[in-house]
Amino acid sequence: MKRSMMCGEVRALHIGTSITLQGWVHTVRDHGGLIFVDLRDRSGLAQVAVNPTDAPAVHAVAATLRDEFVLEVEGVVTRRPEGSENPRIGTGEVEIRATRMDVLNPSLPLPFPVAEETQVDERLRMQYRYVDLRRPRMARNLQLRHRTIKYIRDYMDSQGFWEIDTPIMANPTPEGARDYLVPSRLHPGMFYALPQSPQQFKQLCMVAGVDRYFQIARCFRDEDLRADRQPEFTQLDLEMSFVSDPEDVLALCEELFTGLTQTLSTKQVKFNPWPRIRWQDAMDRFGSDKPDLRYDLEIVDVSAAAGATGFQVFKGAVEAGGVVRGIRVPGAADRFTRKGIDELTELVRNSGAKGLAWAALGTETRSSFVKFLAEGEQAALWAALGAGPGDLVLLVADSLDVARTSLGRLRQDLARRLDLASSEIMAWAFVVEFPWFEKDEETGRLTFMHHPFTMPYDDDLALLDTDPLQVRAKAYDIVCNGKEIASGSIRIHRADIQEKLFRLLGYSPERIQTNFGHILRAFQYGAPPHGGIAPGIDRIVSLLADEENIREVIPFPKNQSAQDLMMGAPTPVAPEQLKELHISAVQPPATASTPG
Template sequence: MPESMRGLKRSHRCQEVINAAIGSEVTVMGWVAKNRVKGGIIFLDLRDRSGILQIIFEEEHCGKEVFAKAQKLRAEFCVAIKGKLEKRSGAANEELATGHLEVEARELRILSESETPPFHIEEDSKTKEELRLKYRYLDLRRPDIQKNIIMRSRIATVVRRCLSELGFLEIETPTLIKSSPEGARDYLVPSRVHPGKFYALPQSPQLFKQLLMCSGYDRYFQLARCYRDEDLRADRQPEFTQIDMELSFVDVDDVIEVNELLIKTIFKEVLDVDVKLPIQRMSYAEAMERFGSDKPDLRFGMELKDISTVASKCGFSVFKDAVSAGGAVKGIIVSGQAGMPRKKIDALVEFAKGYGAKGLAYMAVENGGGVKSSFSKFLNESDINEIIDIMGAKEGDLMLFAADKKAICAQVLGALRVELAKELGLLNDREYEFVWITEFPLFEFSEEENRYKAVHHPFTMFMEEDMQYLESDPGRVRAKAYDIVLNGTEIGGGSVRIYQSDIQSKMFDILGLSKKEANERFGYLLEAFKYGVPPHAGLAYGFDRVVMLMAGAQSIRDVMAFPKVKDASDLMIEAPDSVEEKQLDELGLEIKNSR
């Protein structure tokens, strides 16, 4: 029969007893992690969100009735225990903060019993994720998940305090808004009051935060819930959180300066890691040239090197043809891997094909200076030496080459260097390498739609020196946009916004949006721009990604309390689900067909 807490008040969480005096009386409450009987003594591990504390029940101290009750305890029973804090009589457990302490129980109340859980509550659980997410309320008891959720809360607290001290105001923006079909698909919400019309859930607070700048609020932020109805991906959530901000009367350097202070503060206060400022900046063009990615992982080398010059005049037709077609030949060095087995190299070739490569060529500088290569028979000694010299290879190094369009070379080798770094153990989760990527292309051409599209969004400002190319060569125009990248993951991005009406109109023209279409989609913003809009810029972080990287977690689902699986369903509450016909009638809706 469950007992009440009447007369008992928790004095400490489990780990907080380290601050109490030996011999003092404490009252702790939590869940039974495990219990065992040894030599007539019951040893119980009590768990709460702070950690684990050992409790001992000895009949001579707690009495016959309490001892008998303690014998009935099972895993996940919720209990309250009152007793005397003592130094452990046996060997200390150095893995626990409370490993040198124990509570000699005097009183026990079983607040509620538990059925046998569908899986064991433990760190680094090997239970299938689908089962854990079905019983997420149990999974959330796991100490490693609790640490992640606690860290998430700490980061949010630091963000709020830091930005407030920097003069930002936390302002909430609506979550029932107008649909704007540019970009990812919206989640739609039918209106009962306005039959046949729909709200959309926000993909970001972009337009509202720009309106706040028009309204004179100067510096805004919020931890904003956002929604995107995107195609299925294993580590993407339909609803997520952004650390969102916007600033007035600023340019790129001002936004970066504020955010470097924010990053430094978060990492110091939460992880005690000193982030060196200023953070390195790298243009998009340089990042693609050196790393084959606009989110380069700088924890290791393996930079891309271009050997197109020698490739264009060598006897290997695969190389020569790629260059003559306007492409390139690029390679990476895998240090100390000249002896990599052919079977392993073949596996890397298959990996590269998954990223668009037709194949990979390799060359190894063996110990002693000999060269082993998949294409050396097509080269003379001078060509081989020139390739080795350009690549900067040493004895014992393996070189891998891709020959194709420049974009494919970058894509293939950019992915390959990261895959090799994982396989060779070059990635340290406790090493934090930041880089700002700047000067992104403003436009990209869509072959499918036969028009230019905004790489970021249609309110992004271009670099002033590129204005001359706006109409003649839009693909050449660079944006005043910036991403902050950590360990090969983009954790945030933003841009300076267009605030002049004539430039915004020109932008819409290039994107193929008529005045009518622009007004239908963004009329309220364009109307606001008629009344004295300040220069402004902003940035948003993927909060879940930030927490994941700081916690060393493998998935954003491990740092979200109630995540969904890759098909956007919630296994615990079984959502989405059908609704009653009455609800559909009230909304004037009917289900045409269902798959």
């Protein structure tokens, strides 16, 4: 390799030495005489100066340069003339006086600028992803992703975990997300499925005596996309043997991600130790199972005080078995105009609430409802909320579910409007003690909330027969800044408990045998107690990189329609290929177009 160092590494200590750099033309500044070339590689920029009197041949080459040409430059590192240093780049003290310049490859004019951080249509960025990834922001994100994965691997190794790879061609997941299927040529009519996660393999690793397993695992789910959801994504999948207390897994995650945040970013880890919030409390206090803990704005239950008033909206809601809950926004009485309040009202209405009762407390209280309350009733309500002059109070009277979720969304919206959620804070936390069951809204039947191999809390086992909805699971999530980062659980390793849960889920013995037979058999050959978790790498990196969309931290992502606009995937295939796989493609019926 002719290159003697990276562009961004040239420093004053190299002055007087001759070096060879290779990279891309970031920008050219042609003065007619002097020409400056900023040469870029992934490490940064170095200024190359070409003087026509010193090196006429080099000057002739430099005059033909355009953005993103690939260059090899040989020259002497010199100190820049006094007053012409550039403190904004690491190499700004020096420049390379070129003695030789070879164009290794020219470039067509670019579809969009690399050197400027301008907003570019995502379609174009994805079509020319290889150009997009050259941009400093993307290069930074790629590097951060690398460092994150490297940190994780080093940490997991230090804790005695083995990295073990599991099959990509696996079998379908019962009950889960939609699977991506791979047709089998050797077995007509049969299919492999890409794994939604290596869940069963990692549990089998525990039976196999691996003791501590991890994998930087690619996972596949054929569901609709979101800003934080891609059809293929990457998880740190991990599992530990001889753990029966969630705390064993949580403590490890806490140390890993606290250290990772502090090592790879300048962000502040808000909690040490991280809070363990029971699911029930998260729903009550924050209206969400993934609360953003960077700010307070907790939801308060004022059903007692509000239900005792003469105000029919409050009284009626409580009498109908509902609740009155609200948020006190300290000092915000004057922060919202009537229009602003209307927007908040619209927000809770969109979450199913019938309305928003509000009061801006002060010498002249503005309110939608205090006129219906006696003075004593008002005082009792403010006391329940801890509210005083200068505070804004926002109340929802509705069913428990609607009050929680609408106030949860309101809480997030308030924080955004009041700029309470700093990206410089990482509010890592655990949500624990999820319910084992939830009721399927469509069928009314019991279904599992996490997954069917999750261990219930020992104290709740008796409730399985009497009140299954009250049974808590040894399931836990990692949340950070209002985003779900990981989900995990302690698994069942006892056949009697597993069978009982399957029965409560209404699974027939045939179905159990078909879907879970292989893993249940394995559990009969000495399965140790075990548990694990699976943090999403893409989401973690996007938080560290201050990116709203995980596409920005995935090198080659899919668009919202799950297509790769650069490679053109998915594509039709030749009929011969289908025939070989014993499958035929059926086009969906054309949508009838309405006459225009």
